[in-house]
Amino acid sequence: MSDNNNLIVYCEFDDGKIADVSLELLTKGRSLANDLGVKLEAIVIGDNLKNVEDQIFPYGADVVYKVEDKRLYPYTSNPHAAVLINLFKQIKPQVCLMGATSIGRDLGPRVSSCLHSGLTADCTSLEIGPHRDPKTGKEYENLLYQIRPAFGGNIVATIVNPDCRPQMATVREGVMKKEIVNPDHRGEVINLKASDYVKDEDFVVEIIDRHIEKSKINIKNSPIIVAGGYGVGSKENFQLLHKLADTLGGEVGASRAAVDAGFTEHDRQIGQTGVTVRPKLYIACGISGQIQHIAGMQDSSIIISINNDPNAPINTIADYVITGNVEDVVPKLIKYYKKNSK
Amino acid sequence: MSLNIIVLAKQVPDTRNVGKDAMKEDGTINRAALPAIFNPEDLNALEQALRLKDAHPGSKVTLLTMGLPRAAEIIREAIFRGADTGIVLTDRALGGADTLATSYSLAQAVKKIGNYDVIIGGRQAIDGDTAQVGPQIAEKLGLPQVTYAEEILDVANGKITVKRRLENGVETVVAPLPCVVTVNGSAPECRPRNARRLMQYKRAVTPSEKAQLSAEEQAIVDARPDLSLGEWSAAYVEADPEQIGLPGSPTKVKSIENVVFTAKESLRLDDNDEQIEDLIKDLIANHTIG
Numbered sequence: 001m002s003d004n005n006n007l008i009v010y011c012e013f014d015d016g017k018i019a020d021v022s023l024e025l026l027t028k029g030r031s032l033a034n035d036l037g038v039k040l041e042a043i044v045i046g047d048n049l050k051n052v053e054d055q056i057f058p059y060g061a062d063v064v065y066k067v068e069d070k071r072l073y074p075y076t077s078n079p080h081a082a083v084l085i086n087l088f089k090q091i092k093p094q095v096c097l098m099g100a101t102s103i104g105r106d107l108g109p110r111v112s113s114c115l116h117s118g119l120t121a122d123c124t125s126l127e128i129g130p131h132r133d134p135k136t137g138k139e140y141e142n143l144l145y146q147i148r149p150a151f152g153g154n155i156v157a158t159i160v161n162p163d164c165r166p167q168m169a170t171v172r173e174g175v176m177k178k179e180i181v182n183p184d185h186r187g188e189v190i191n192l193k194a195s196d197y198v199k200d201e202d203f204v205v206e207i208i209d210r211h212i213e214k215s216k217i218n219i220k221n222s223p224i225i226v227a228g229g230y231g232v233g234s235k236e237n238f239q240l241l242h243k244l245a246d247t248l249g250g251e252v253g254a255s256r257a258a259v260d261a262g263f264t265e266h267d268r269q270i271g272q273t274g275v276t277v278r279p280k281l282y283i284a285c286g287i288s289g290q291i292q293h294i295a296g297m298q299d300s301s302i303i304i305s306i307n308n309d310p311n312a313p314i315n316t317i318a319d320y321v322i323t324g325n326v327e328d329v330v331p332k333l334i335k336y337y338k339k340n341s342k
Numbered sequence: 343m344s345l346n347i348i349v350l351a352k353q354v355p356d357t358r359n360v361g362k363d364a365m366k367e368d369g370t371i372n373r374a375a376l377p378a379i380f381n382p383e384d385l386n387a388l389e390q391a392l393r394l395k396d397a398h399p400g401s402k403v404t405l406l407t408m409g410l411p412r413a414a415e416i417i418r419e420a421i422f423r424g425a426d427t428g429i430v431l432t433d434r435a436l437g438g439a440d441t442l443a444t445s446y447s448l449a450q451a452v453k454k455i456g457n458y459d460v461i462i463g464g465r466q467a468i469d470g471d472t473a474q475v476g477p478q479i480a481e482k483l484g485l486p487q488v489t490y491a492e493e494i495l496d497v498a499n500g501k502i503t504v505k506r507r508l509e510n511g512v513e514t515v516v517a518p519l520p521c522v523v524t525v526n527g528s529a530p531e532c533r534p535r536n537a538r539r540l541m542q543y544k545r546a547v548t549p550s551e552k553a554q555l556s557a558e559e560q561a562i563v564d565a566r567p568d569l570s571l572g573e574w575s576a577a578y579v580e581a582d583p584e585q586i587g588l589p590g591s592p593t594k595v596k597s598i599e600n601v602v603f604t605a606k607e608s609l610r611l612d613d614n615d616e617q618i619e620d621l622i623k624d625l626i627a628n629h630t631i632g
Contacts (some may be wrong), residue, residue, distance in 0.1 A: 118592035164592035324613025
């Protein structure tokens with residue numbers, strides 16, 4: 001294993017499963033690796049990794065590195081960082097992608113700091129392209145464009161790391177689409193000895209208690225979303241949205257403002273700092289439409305906006321705009337759905 | 343056991359309330375129209391530090407911030423709420439820093455302060471939302487990190503016990519001191535200003551602020567050492583010029599665009615029964631619902 005200049009995805013593994021966000025990144029990574037003409041590699045660090053590669057290869061990975069040790073699960077910062085740092089010094093990947101999750105956002109900065117490589121958080125798009133340094137005039141081919149919203153979502157910045165490797169980026173779950181390339185695709189498995197990459201002293205932080213709850217809320221995969229904003233007005237009024245969602249067989253989502261106001265749980269937040277969704281039907285109730293929210297739902301097939309402000313920004317991207325109060329309109333939607341559906 | 347606590351904080355433009363007047367006609371942001379505030383999660387971090395101080399009498403809370411000289415405003419804010427003192431790391435050479443160059447600069451300042459037990463900062467700042475500076479400072483200082491803290495449960499025998507809020511649950515961890523802790527917005531809110539401290543410390547100033555004062559006011563500051571806030575340059579914290587500011591930043595901004603969404607031709611309905619029933623019928627007919 002010498003300088004391989006490949007693209008590598010850090011895969012999160014819990015409860016016997018590779019995280020969705022990692023599979024999404026493998027899909028994106030496959031297409032970027034094709035553009036670059038390099039291999040797509042994946043790394044899994046943890047315990048009980050038997051056959052984990054079977055979940056990864058269908059997404060087109062050429063190589064899967066496995067680092068197995070009882071102490072590497074559950075995730076802690078220093079040991080996982082040590083594995084990546086030492087492996088990257090050895091194989092020198094040109095790009096490293098990870099999920100913008102509790103783990104990726106803890107791990108990425110630590111690795112990038114040690115390797116003095118650039119890291120861009122929460123990218124919403126990744127592309128390959130050339131770059132010309134405006135000061136030196138130096139030309140670069142095939143850099144990773146790390147595209148992300150900045151300044152509270154009011155602008156979109158394209159970031160490049162011209163001289164440092166690996167070019168690192170994190171991406172939130174749901175932003176990229178996961179897609180199996182070939183269910184029968186196989187690649188190479190490389191088992192790395194944990195003790196070659198992580199020292200006993202790296203295990204400094206001890207987990208003494210851990211409660212992981214599977215979120216019961218699954219807005220990402222719901223075909224119908226009834227989302228509420230600050231304009232819904234109260235926690236009680238949010239119950240109305242639940243009624244509509246239950247009637248239509250959908251889920252309830254929310255804007256950041258509604259979550260910050262305590263109207264509903266954080267797990268329901270849609271937007272750049274929450275989940276990105278693409279349902280068949282999106283009913284926006286009392287949502288004004290801040291850019292950071294719109295970015296997380298604009299790909300919905302049909303958008304209905306219910307707002308008492310006829311000029312709410314969200315109306316410009318809506319297919320149907322109903323001007324009125326949420327408390328009046330939502331019960332009518334329920335009533336006429338019940339009347340007309342069989 | 344008394345503790346030496348460093349709180350990392352940032353003065354940020356209030357990006358949560360970007361109104362129409364905050365956007366210029368050409369679509370770029372008018373930073374001057376945005377109020378500069380104490381980064382919200384750094385206030386949660388300050389509260390955790392003040393609670394540690396309450397539980398460990400004799401502890402010292404020092405606020406460290408990097409930014410423009412005016413960032414001294416948030417040091418005073420922190421002192422009014424219970425912090426002991428603060429330092430603003432400010433230098434033209436630090437401008438244009440990405441998260442890595444920022445972390446290096448702050449780590450140098452932390453080393454200069456020295457003799458610390460715990461470093462506490464907010465999870466992330468609202469102008470960048472990256473959450474990178476905390477873990478990167480930990481790495482630069484060779485310290486363990488505990489991110490997404492919701493509550494510091496205990497500090498004893500050289501160890502800190504912290505409850506962490508993860509996206510899918512909670513975790514309690516024990517880390518050796520010194521370490522870096524970053525605090526989540528779900529942690530308790532910061533206590534308000536204390537009226538007595540406000541009176542006592544309203545004249546706390548940095549050297550550059552002091553220079554603007556009259557001779558009499560300067561004499562008042564000189565008579566009270568606790569009114570002198572730190573104002574440090576890059577050279578003072580012995581920062582390598584190659585690792586700070588724009589030259590020390592591996593990431594470069596290639597371009598910035600304003601966000602433009604493609605507008606659709608919307609069908610406008612009023613809140614009347616007939617129109618709403620027709621809409622529902624349409625949605626059922628095209629199999630969107632039902």
